[in-house]
Amino acid sequence: MTTRAAQTVTPTRPTAPHPGAGRRILAGAALAATLPYLTLKAAWVGGSHLGIPEGSILLEPGLFFRVANSVTLAMDACVILLVLVLTRPWGMRIPSWLLTLPVFVATGLLTPIVLGFPSQLLVKALGMGADERVRAASKPFLESWVFVVVYSGFIIQAIALAGLFVPYARKRWGGLWQGAAGRRLPSPTGVVAGAAAVCAGAVGAAYLYWAFGGSAGLSAQQAAVYSAETGVVSAVDAVCAFGAAAGALLLARGGPGRADLRLALAWIGSGATFSWGAWMLIAAVGPQLDQGDGATAALTLTYAGQMITGLLSAGVLIRFLRSRRSG
Numbered sequence: 577m578t579t580r581a582a583q584t585v586t587p588t589r590p591t592a593p594h595p596g597a598g599r600r601i602l603a604g605a606a607l608a609a610t611l612p613y614l615t616l617k618a619a620w621v622g623g624s625h626l627g628i629p630e631g632s633i634l635l636e637p638g639l640f641f642r643v644a645n646s647v648t649l650a651m652d653a654c655v656i657l658l659v660l661v662l663t664r665p666w667g668m669r670i671p672s673w674l675l676t677l678p679v680f681v682a683t684g685l686l687t688p689i690v691l692g693f694p695s696q697l698l699v700k701a702l703g704m705g706a707d708e709r710v711r712a713a714s715k716p717f718l719e720s721w722v723f724v725v726v727y728s729g730f731i732i733q734a735i736a737l738a739g740l741f742v743p744y745a746r747k748r749w750g751g752l753w754q755g756a757a758g759r760r761l762p763s764p765t766g767v768v769a770g771a772a773a774v775c776a777g778a779v780g781a782a783y784l785y786w787a788f789g790g791s792a793g794l795s796a797q798q799a800a801v802y803s804a805e806t807g808v809v810s811a812v813d814a815v816c817a818f819g820a821a822a823g824a825l826l827l828a829r830g831g832p833g834r835a836d837l838r839l840a841l842a843w844i845g846s847g848a849t850f851s852w853g854a855w856m857l858i859a860a861v862g863p864q865l866d867q868g869d870g871a872t873a874a875l876t877l878t879y880a881g882q883m884i885t886g887l888l889s890a891g892v893l894i895r896f897l898r899s900r901r902s903g
Contacts, residue, residue: 606736617649684851772888776821793874819845850886
């Protein structure tokens, strides 16, 4: 009679990447970069007018701006929590969805700033900034130094978080996104990717039209404040929409090539298109507190199209990751 010895295999959890000097520097930079925004928001919640010029809508009394400042303060404070998750050992035990959703939204909100703000500074340096006519038509909102300080902090946050998240993701989910792209995804996924491309084409075309000075679909006030600086913002929105569509199509098609590059394109494009589309749509359908013209129907539809493009591309991305996991 033969007997078999049963062996018990205990699965090991992936451990967080070792916090070397480079990761410690990135973590410190991300944490330090939150301070300007958190300080300003805390001051505004407390009633300070720091950085707010006379005549700004932000000086209007009421509960709305206090709540809005509190919400955005909390959003930026989440960067501190993300840094801890990406650098501490217990961060590997966080459920995947609970981490990837905030990172996806953070990627989406920060990417257009990383692309757009330096481009606007370059446009200014080349002498193509807003002229006196445009400045006269623009309503005061914040002092110019506020944008420089805050957006510089956002750019540092984006670079630092990316530098922390990539090695974390490689350690935890590397098998899902490294290597060749693999086989073509099922045809329904291809249909979704095609729908994302159609939506992105419409959204991107609209933004490119406005980027180069087109005024159809804009209110008279919006058309009056056009400059090369505002054109840069529209151009970045178009690029993000096209990136989301391209990433979705490449993931759905499969075939040779690096999966991580396709995944990155879909992740960044869909995150930026969805997050900013949602942000602007909320602002468009909300109360127009400054009694301005508000968003036109064309702009509102474009914001909705951005959201749809981002959601469709994200759906393809999720399907791709699930196919890799099952494989």
